[in-house]
Amino acid sequence: DIQMTQSPSSVSASVGDRVTITCRASQGISTWLAWFQQKPGKAPKLLIYSASSLQSGVPSRFSGSGSGTDFTLTISSLQPEDFATYYCQQAYSFPYTFGQGTKLEIK
Amino acid sequence: QVQLVQSGAEVKKPGASVKVSCKASGYIFTTYAIHWVFQAPGQRPEWMGWIRTGNGDTNYSQKFQGRVTITRDTSASTAYMELRSLRSEDTAVYYCVTALSTSSDYWGQGTPVTVSS
Numbered sequence: 345d346i347q348m349t350q351s352p353s354s355v356s357a358s359v360g361d362r363v364t365i366t367c368r369a370s371q372g373i374s375t376w377l378a379w380f381q382q383k384p385g386k387a388p389k390l391l392i393y394s395a396s397s398l399q400s401g402v403p404s405r406f407s408g409s410g411s412g413t414d415f416t417l418t419i420s421s422l423q424p425e426d427f428a429t430y431y432c433q434q435a436y437s438f439p440y441t442f443g444q445g446t447k448l449e450i451k
Numbered sequence: 452q453v454q455l456v457q458s459g460a461e462v463k464k465p466g467a468s469v470k471v472s473c474k475a476s477g478y479i480f481t482t483y484a485i486h487w488v489f490q491a492p493g494q495r496p497e498w499m500g501w502i503r504t505g506n507g508d509t510n511y512s513q514k515f516q517g518r519v520t521i522t523r524d525t526s527a528s529t530a531y532m533e534l535r536s537l538r539s540e541d542t543a544v545y546y547c548v549t550a551l552s553t554s555s556d557y558w559g560q561g562t563p564v565t566v567s568s
Contacts, residue, residue, distance in 0.1 A: 378552035387546055387558035388496060399554065431495060435552045439512040440486075440498040
């Protein structure tokens, strides 16, 4: 199975800050990488697919980059509704696997 | 609009089975594969398997192989996930998802399953 490792596991930031989350795959996955946001008691919500494509309806302050084994999710200017847990997920091969999550908290 | 509506919460005893349904609407059912995702409390989501809704082909995670069966009823636009030999570690929320991690990614509301004696 492909292992996905995110860093940091948690981050504290303020409204208006720029935040970057990284995700590393245990083997090359081309650009078969997605990013999800999850709030308590809710299903994960797709933000980015194919490493850098913004899902319809997602604000443009979210962006993704990377290929191969190293990927990043950037939120350019944090808004109050962005405080949540973020997961990366590889869609290169079965079983699809998720990172352990990054909890974004208010400073 | 695409909508996936899952069956309600379940409480089961260890060793029992559970079958969760996922009714799709707002699109042609056979257009998208349906995946099932498991999320234990406080843990990351885990992929369980998927079904090609057109021909019924399936693929399962080795973690659940032998205990899980995913089926579909095209006439009812509904997918099903059955998990057998339940144990306490199977306590989780189970989600169905169309075309996971693509531009056609839509999630059901989740079905909590509690396994307790």
